[in-house]
Amino acid sequence: MSIRSRYHHGDLRSALLERAEATLRKVGVDGLSLRQLARDIGVSHAAPSRHFRDKQALLDELAASGFERLGQRFAEAATAEGPVTERLYGMARAYLRFAMDNPELLALMFTRKQRSTSPDLSASVQHAFAVPVALIASGQEAGEIVAGDPKRIGITCIAALQGVATLVGSDFTDYDADQLLRDMVRHLTDGLRPRP
């Protein structure tokens, strides 16, 4: 960061992403403007276009990085000690923690506008989702989970968690997140139909 190199920022791309995520957290997507981002970083308002084709491209990268981090948290929970169902519950808690720590980012991750999903984003999603699917497959081997395509069961679980995250974030209910999550896990595990 010599005085000479202040004209060329050096790593404007990373700086934009970093600042964008901070702004997203503080003021939400609607409050995020490329011009303000550029101002914050101290660069002209036209500079970002060198690194992101348009605003949506920057948002797509934020979403992709979100899925990468979510995938990491999944992986940590999946490789913990204990029976599969315990680890699945750990993953569920990791999901909800991520959702509550990054509510605006999560909304961005699952809002696909009417644009085609970028290959980058798609790869991050597949990578993240693969973790619970694998865990479910090993749960089936251990006889802890019913038979069936682990991919389909995994997607069902992710959908359930995403729903909990959405409801928690919408404050349409007074139940706290932990209780909602426990209810969901319990009912999805044991079923709503009474067991004999």
Added chain:
Amino acid sequence: MSIRSRYHHGDLRSALLERAEATLRKVGVDGLSLRQLARDIGVSHAAPSRHFRDKQALLDELAASGFERLGQRFAEAATAEGPVTERLYGMARAYLRFAMDNPELLALMFTRKQRSTSPDLSASVQHAFAVPVALIASGQEAGEIVAGDPKRIGITCIAALQGVATLVGSDFTDYDADQLLRDMVRHLTDGLRPRP
């Protein structure tokens, strides 16, 4: 609509809401601008402010009307013939149909930004959610559903459906909506833990 009354629109408020929903469906929230709406209707760009404090107020009303219609569809499904579990499945299908018919509206309905929810919207939500809760309560009486606070079980079901709708709308998965929904209903009904 006499020539004399063209200056005063007459029912600008309704016209704005109607046009806004059509635009929402066509180009999404991001493509929705008050100025364009005013232009479409043939009124000055400042006119909408008489009827909606700001853009968010109009979006809130759209969301509220969404919940009202969703509640109606719920009520229809709830009062159908057959056992409770059948009617719950009918409600689930109604939810997903609504989600697929109004993807942008649904996103709007569940995206609460970081603003306080308007009382109007909150009332619509409570009204809509009350339907599945009541159905679950009668399912418990019939012995078709496990014991527990019907409100909490109902919220769990809605979360599950909302999650399915989100995943279907995000096109992160290739599974079609019906299959995803059937999987969710089956697993939530019977549980992921093997039954003896």
Added chain:
DNA sequence: ACCTGAACACCGTTCAAGT
């Protein structure tokens, strides 16, 4: 290669003034 400055076509919101 990377950034600037000006330009273009938009926004939401406000407010005196008109009917």
Added chain:
DNA sequence: ACCTGAACACCGTTCAAGT
């Protein structure tokens, strides 16, 4: 009561020109 027109302070995107 309801709407207009002008004004203000913003946007995203593009593009010749600078270093």
